[in-house]
Amino acid sequence: MNAAAIVVIGNEILSGKVQDRNSPFLIRELRELGVPVKRVATIPDEVDVIGETVRRYADRFAHVITCGGIGPTLDDVTFEGIARAFDLPLRPEPALERVIREHVGERITDAHLRMTKLPEGTELLWAEGLPWPATYIRNVLALPGSPELVEKKWRAIRERFRASPFVLCRIYLGIDEAAIAADLQAVDAAFPSVDIGSYPVFAPVDHETEITLECKDAEVVAAAKQALLSRLEPSVVVRIE
Amino acid sequence: MNAAAIVVIGNEILSGKVQDRNSPFLIRELRELGVPVKRVATIPDEVDVIGETVRRYADRFAHVITCGGIGPTLDDVTFEGIARAFDLPLRPEPALERVIREHVGERITDAHLRMTKLPEGTELLWAEGLPWPATYIRNVLALPGSPELVEKKWRAIRERFRASPFVLCRIYLGIDEAAIAADLQAVDAAFPSVDIGSYPVFAPVDHETEITLECKDAEVVAAAKQALLSRLEPSVVVRIE
Numbered sequence: 001m002n003a004a005a006i007v008v009i010g011n012e013i014l015s016g017k018v019q020d021r022n023s024p025f026l027i028r029e030l031r032e033l034g035v036p037v038k039r040v041a042t043i044p045d046e047v048d049v050i051g052e053t054v055r056r057y058a059d060r061f062a063h064v065i066t067c068g069g070i071g072p073t074l075d076d077v078t079f080e081g082i083a084r085a086f087d088l089p090l091r092p093e094p095a096l097e098r099v100i101r102e103h104v105g106e107r108i109t110d111a112h113l114r115m116t117k118l119p120e121g122t123e124l125l126w127a128e129g130l131p132w133p134a135t136y137i138r139n140v141l142a143l144p145g146s147p148e149l150v151e152k153k154w155r156a157i158r159e160r161f162r163a164s165p166f167v168l169c170r171i172y173l174g175i176d177e178a179a180i181a182a183d184l185q186a187v188d189a190a191f192p193s194v195d196i197g198s199y200p201v202f203a204p205v206d207h208e209t210e211i212t213l214e215c216k217d218a219e220v221v222a223a224a225k226q227a228l229l230s231r232l233e234p235s236v237v238v239r240i241e
Numbered sequence: 242m243n244a245a246a247i248v249v250i251g252n253e254i255l256s257g258k259v260q261d262r263n264s265p266f267l268i269r270e271l272r273e274l275g276v277p278v279k280r281v282a283t284i285p286d287e288v289d290v291i292g293e294t295v296r297r298y299a300d301r302f303a304h305v306i307t308c309g310g311i312g313p314t315l316d317d318v319t320f321e322g323i324a325r326a327f328d329l330p331l332r333p334e335p336a337l338e339r340v341i342r343e344h345v346g347e348r349i350t351d352a353h354l355r356m357t358k359l360p361e362g363t364e365l366l367w368a369e370g371l372p373w374p375a376t377y378i379r380n381v382l383a384l385p386g387s388p389e390l391v392e393k394k395w396r397a398i399r400e401r402f403r404a405s406p407f408v409l410c411r412i413y414l415g416i417d418e419a420a421i422a423a424d425l426q427a428v429d430a431a432f433p434s435v436d437i438g439s440y441p442v443f444a445p446v447d448h449e450t451e452i453t454l455e456c457k458d459a460e461v462v463a464a465a466k467q468a469l470l471s472r473l474e475p476s477v478v479v480r481i482e
Contacts, residue, residue: 042281111422181352
């Protein structure tokens, strides 16, 4: 299946100094493009943990997207981790060195040049308006950590991820979710391709439970919706979206 | 080490319908209590994935905290997953059934009673003001998905997680992080117990880079701070917190 995993790399997130904004952004974007996200992992800046996590997900899912750890300082070890995942050597990339030299000018240091060492076979994704390219290693897109840069880079290359869209139906009910659990189970059994969600609502609004029905086939979602509604008392249905 | 992993369970988060607020809350809380969080995984409502993830983390870390999937509907399979992780049978828990019957009254259904089936050996953590107890299986605390309930339950039991506190020093610099990468590396080598973070700032503020030095020993953090400052031009230091 054309699914994705997101790997957020950064001690600053695990220690609560910074809140991760990249994975919620990428989840929304991928969903809109029709790509289901199956895992999000937030892990420390450690080469072996990055290697193990990327390897596990790259074997299982069509796309892995990492965020963070590709800058010039000692905690930026994502490329080492990805190289470890696929047992690839790190090689200086002359085209990347060229743009970094252009961008940084005379202030260039060994730390900047460290950023040019990429796993062998890394594809550079150039796009207009980006000071330097996005990096793609096998099925792993390595994005930076800063949300501003992630959004910029992602928007420049997102179309290559587009798949067939999801169709979602929401049904709001004025009844406790436990009271319709058996109905949901019956609809789930009859429509195995539909993802069914059931969410109790504790805030004082007009409904007690939200049901979601979702899959990639609009007709199947419509049929599952009818099947569920036919099992419910009409008076408990607050609204359908 | 007394570290923790957080497992967020829910298709609604992976599909972007709901944004996870529980893991940022728990990260902050655990940090404040002195417990480092080493992993956050967001995974689907699937018994085998829950089992595999909980098992991996329970073996490696002192605490695992799960959020979500303990309600009455078909997508609530967290207890099955935890039972699978430890190869435990699910057993009805009479004390839990009693409070659920008290709470729900005559409207009780099989779905409600499904919530009373817990992995054998589950410890019930009762606390004043909670309608029903939190559930603890070996080193796994299973919390609900709703942020309101998570906060309530967590605050009632958080003290059992308290450890020695972290000490954090932040240094704000008016210089690009690449220019001090070698200095950071030297301090890192001299103070291996100190976690050093370096974060470039892209917003227009008074500094370009934020450095964090953190460990559990205030004297060691102070020494690392002095070691770093002695390597920097005083003019690049914007402020220290």
